[in-house]
Amino acid sequence: MERHDVAIVGGGPAGLAAALRLVELGIKDVVVLEREAEAGGIPRHCGHMGFGWQSHRRLWTGPRFAAQLRADTSSLDVRTGTTVLELGPEGHLRIRDSQGARHMIANRVLIATGTRETPRAARLVGGTRPQGVMTTGALQQHVYLNHRRPFDRPVIVGSEWVSFSVLVTCLHLGVRPVAMIEENAATTAPRAGRLVARLAFGVPVLTATRLIAIDGRGQVEAVEVEHGGQRRRIACDGVVFTGQFRPENALYMTGPFASDDLAPRIDSAFRCTDPAFFAAGNVLRPLKSSGTCWRQGLAAAAAIAGSML
Amino acid sequence: MSDVFDIAVIGGGVVGLAILRRFAKAGLRCVLLERGADILSGASKGNSALLHTGFDAPLGSLELACMQAGYAEYLAIRQRLNLPLVESSGLVVAWSDEELAALPNIVAKAHQNGIADVRQIEAGELAAREPHLAAALSAVLVPGEAIIDPWSAPLAYAHQALAHGAVILRGAEVTGGTLANGAWRLAHGKGEVRARVVINAAGNFGDLVERIVRDPPFAIKPRRGQFVVFDKPAAKLVNAIILPVPSEYTKGVVLFRTIFGNLAIGPTAEDVDEREVASCDGETLARLKARAIAMVPELQHVGINAIYAGLRPATQHKDYVIEALPERNWITIAGIRSTGLTASLGIAQHVARLYADHFARLPATPEPVWTPVPNLAELRPRPYQTGGDIVCHCELVTRAEIEAALTGPLPATDMGGLKRRTRAVMGRCQGFYCSAEVTAIMAEAARGTP
Numbered sequence: 001m002e003r004h005d006v007a008i009v010g011g012g013p014a015g016l017a018a019a020l021r022l023v024e025l026g027i028k029d030v031v032v033l034e035r036e037a038e039a040g041g042i043p044r045h046c047g048h049m050g051f052g053w054q055s056h057r058r059l060w061t062g063p064r065f066a067a068q069l070r071a072d073t074s075s076l077d078v079r080t081g082t083t084v085l086e087l088g089p090e091g092h093l094r095i096r097d098s099q100g101a102r103h104m105i106a107n108r109v110l111i112a113t114g115t116r117e118t119p120r121a122a123r124l125v126g127g128t129r130p131q132g133v134m135t136t137g138a139l140q141q142h143v144y145l146n147h148r149r150p151f152d153r154p155v156i157v158g159s160e161w162v163s164f165s166v167l168v169t170c171l172h173l174g175v176r177p178v179a180m181i182e183e184n185a186a187t188t189a190p191r192a193g194r195l196v197a198r199l200a201f202g203v204p205v206l207t208a209t210r211l212i213a214i215d216g217r218g219q220v221e222a223v224e225v226e227h228g229g230q231r232r233r234i235a236c237d238g239v240v241f242t243g244q245f246r247p248e249n250a251l252y253m254t255g256p257f258a259s260d261d262l263a264p265r266i267d268s269a270f271r272c273t274d275p276a277f278f279a280a281g282n283v284l285r286p287l288k289s290s291g292t293c294w295r296q297g298l299a300a301a302a303a304i305a306g307s308m309l
Numbered sequence: 310m311s312d313v314f315d316i317a318v319i320g321g322g323v324v325g326l327a328i329l330r331r332f333a334k335a336g337l338r339c340v341l342l343e344r345g346a347d348i349l350s351g352a353s354k355g356n357s358a359l360l361h362t363g364f365d366a367p368l369g370s371l372e373l374a375c376m377q378a379g380y381a382e383y384l385a386i387r388q389r390l391n392l393p394l395v396e397s398s399g400l401v402v403a404w405s406d407e408e409l410a411a412l413p414n415i416v417a418k419a420h421q422n423g424i425a426d427v428r429q430i431e432a433g434e435l436a437a438r439e440p441h442l443a444a445a446l447s448a449v450l451v452p453g454e455a456i457i458d459p460w461s462a463p464l465a466y467a468h469q470a471l472a473h474g475a476v477i478l479r480g481a482e483v484t485g486g487t488l489a490n491g492a493w494r495l496a497h498g499k500g501e502v503r504a505r506v507v508i509n510a511a512g513n514f515g516d517l518v519e520r521i522v523r524d525p526p527f528a529i530k531p532r533r534g535q536f537v538v539f540d541k542p543a544a545k546l547v548n549a550i551i552l553p554v555p556s557e558y559t560k561g562v563v564l565f566r567t568i569f570g571n572l573a574i575g576p577t578a579e580d581v582d583e584r585e586v587a588s589c590d591g592e593t594l595a596r597l598k599a600r601a602i603a604m605v606p607e608l609q610h611v612g613i614n615a616i617y618a619g620l621r622p623a624t625q626h627k628d629y630v631i632e633a634l635p636e637r638n639w640i641t642i643a644g645i646r647s648t649g650l651t652a653s654l655g656i657a658q659h660v661a662r663l664y665a666d667h668f669a670r671l672p673a674t675p676e677p678v679w680t681p682v683p684n685l686a687e688l689r690p691r692p693y694q695t696g697g698d699i700v701c702h703c704e705l706v707t708r709a710e711i712e713a714a715l716t717g718p719l720p721a722t723d724m725g726g727l728k729r730r731t732r733a734v735m736g737r738c739q740g741f742y743c744s745a746e747v748t749a750i751m752a753e754a755a756r757g758t759p
């Protein structure tokens with residue numbers, strides 16, 4: 001069976017930073033397993049600026065940052081198109097790539113599978129199921145990876161900072177959102193966000209407004225919202241569900257260690273309750289920036305190297 | 310008249326497709342007309358995907374006969390069509406004294422219906438079978454209740470019919486027709502077809518289609534059912550299909566594993582005026598979720614993957630309405646309300662007999678062509694295990710599977726059809742990771758086809 005000193009699951013900022021640092025610390029046999037065709041993680045499709053400062057003292061877009069991470073790790077063993085299906089005791093991994101499924105064992109495994117958003121279904125939003133309903137992550141991929149315009153007049157659900165990034169994506173698309181709606185009385189993210197949305201993008205922010213249902217046959221036609229006990233329809237042709245981040249848990253839920261509802265449980269040195277496993281980056285919650293995840297990857301690498309002495 | 314089909318089936322749901330298969334296999338020239346962009350765009354799009362024994366069906370009903378015949382034929386043909394089966398068994402669980410008192414009758418009725426292996430089990434055996442279920446008093450065990458793939462089965466029937474020369478026209482809504490000189494001339498969205506005998510299998514539009522031939526003796530009253538689907542870890546928490554003791558309030562809400570490795574709860578039963586689009590409402594979904602957690606408390610730690618709803622083509626009659634109108638060259642099939650996935654093959658047998666009795670002898674059936682469909686069931690080998698590129702990470706769907714579903718004799722024409730053929734985008738992330746890529750592959754395929 002294939003064996004390695006360290007296997008890193010996930011080639012995003014956290015996983016790639018850890019791989020680099022481990023090699024710097026003298027651990028030679030490190031493999032990064034990444035299920036997408038390209039490493040880089042979420043930044044691959046964050047077309048806006050704001051990446052690279054903590055790691056490279058530069059200000060880049062997400063794709064530029066992801067490209068830099070790939071360049072930095074080009075001499076390492078980064079295997080794309082490789083999905084880790086299951087984790088087992090003592091650093092056991094079941095993986096699959098274009099050759100098929102097989103087992104692998106590593107002295108240490110770092111779980112760096114990142115986070116995603118909560119989609120419509122898990123929020124139990126009623127109505128019909130037309131086209132044009134998506135999360136920010138999906139929208140970014142439509143726009144920045146596939147150069148598609150999925151709608152012209154979307155409603156944005158949520159007001160976390162990622163929700164405001166949707167405004168930037170829409171601006172890039174030449175699309176003006178109809179409204180941003182937030183269930184709470186105040187927006188979740190930037191205090192100035194509301195003003196920015198209104199003034200810079202001309203998008204009204206409706207707080208204390210709850211999304212009740214989505215309507216439409218082929219494409220979205222409207223949403224039904226509730227505010228102060230009153231319901232009304234807002235015509236639109238798309239709905240973007242933003243934020244409510246939750247770790248990509250499919251893999252760690254199979255692991256031989258404790259996980260709380262929303263993250264693997266770790267000690268102060270990133271170690272899971274099974275000593276072969278560690279976790280870092282946004283899989284740990286709460287949501288951190290790419291730079292912070294990068295730093296956390298470095299710190300986890302030091303902890304892993306220390307545990308192997 | 311070579312341009313006249315022997316049979317025209319109106320409606321590409323599971324019932325229409327099973328009938329098409331039956332007649333095409335017998336060597337008749339058949340056409341099926343479906344108003345949707347794809348087959349399975351009506352009631353057959355969203356159901357519980359359970360293969361029922363009929364243990365609780367009305368004794369002596371046509372429904373029971375068709376279910377039992379359909380169940381038997383499904384078992385007989387499923388391997389050759391590569392269709393899955395999870396023999397989960399069913400448990401009608403009693404949590405209250407009132408429900409407990411009802412169990413002996415359920416057993417007696419099942420035995421009357423000819424399902425001899427149904428028996429009541431004690432709390433201890435129930436707890437051993439279902440260790441995660443909230444403690445209950447007793448249950449009725451129905452060993453034959455099983456789980457199947459709601460889309461691959463009708464798709465396989467369609468493919469087998471096509472292999473026998475049937476024609477399937479999609480986007481072809483039948484809007485009217487006239488019978489002259491022993492043949493119908495049916496007008497549909499894309500033109501006209503002629504056929505000697507017309508079979509109305511139009512589901513929730515059955516009464517509207519029936520007006521072509523007569524003043525319909527039934528009215529469709531669609532009954533909506535909503536569902537909540539839990540993420541895969543939930544499937545480990547329940548073995549059998551957990552059925553409620555029938556009462557006015559429980560309305561048949563069932564907790565069941567899916568063939569795709571999830572756990573779902575539903576359906577509700579709500580009379581609605583809408584025939585076409587099944588919508589969900591947040592409050593009902595929240596109630597369903599709470600109900601599932603009450604039955605299996607550990608579900609509170611498992612995420613929700615999907616929500617959906619379906620519309621049952623119910624009529625004012627309790628039983629199926631299946632009738633031949635010999636003078637009018639017409640067969641009516643209506644009110645296949647909540648058991649049609651199970652019964653469809655049996656309904657097809659029954660309709661073939663009606664046809665033979667009233668219209669023409671069926672030719673002796675030659676050895677059929679078998680058209681196995683790709684496997685989507687979690688418990689059997691899937692393509693990702695042997696290689697290829699994965700596009701949908703949650704459901705582990707490969708690029709080759711998606712491309713295959715977009716080509717061939719009955720390609721997916723929209724995202725819904727692609728989902729039903731491959732499961733892409735139907736997992737826990739609901740497209741966060743793959744919807745853009747899947748859309749791009751679809752656009753590419755659309756460019757490739759003239």
Ligand SMILES: Cc1cc2nc3c(=O)[nH]c(=O)nc-3n(C[C@H](O)[C@H](O)[C@H](O)COP(=O)(O)OP(=O)(O)OC[C@H]3O[C@@H](n4cnc5c(N)ncnc54)[C@H](O)[C@@H]3O)c2cc1C
Pocket residue numbers: 009010011012013014015033034035036039040041042043046050082083084085112113114115116117136137162165248251280281282283288289290291293
């Ligand atoms: C929609 C969205 C927008 C965001 N926008 C910003 C932003 O503008 N700025 C910012 O700083 N941060 C943003 N973030 C936060 C983002 O999570 C971090 O920037 C950073 O990408 C986290 O790094 P990571 O390495 O922990 O995870 P990720 O970047 O998510 O990388 C995880 C990697 O693991 C892989 N993987 C997962 N499971 C498996 C498996 N089983 N087998 C193999 N590989 C696997 C994934 O394919 C992925 O490449 C955003 C997040 C989301 C979801």
Ligand SMILES: Cc1cc2nc3c(=O)[nH]c(=O)nc-3n(C[C@H](O)[C@H](O)[C@H](O)COP(=O)(O)OP(=O)(O)OC[C@H]3O[C@@H](n4cnc5c(N)ncnc54)[C@H](O)[C@@H]3O)c2cc1C
Pocket residue numbers: 319320321322323324325326342343344345348349350351352353354355356357358359360361481482483484510511512513514515518532533534535576618619620621622645646647648649650651652
């Ligand atoms: C919530 C729910 C749960 C269920 N659970 C189960 C279960 O677990 N097990 C089971 O066995 N059964 C179950 N059923 C029942 C089963 O799904 C139905 O009995 C079955 O799908 C009915 O199939 P059909 O072909 O009669 O109707 P449909 O699938 O509705 O097909 C009719 C087709 O006709 C088309 N059509 C209508 N008008 C025209 C026209 N004018 N021209 C051309 N085409 C037309 C429609 O577009 C449609 O595709 C369930 C049903 C529901 C709704």
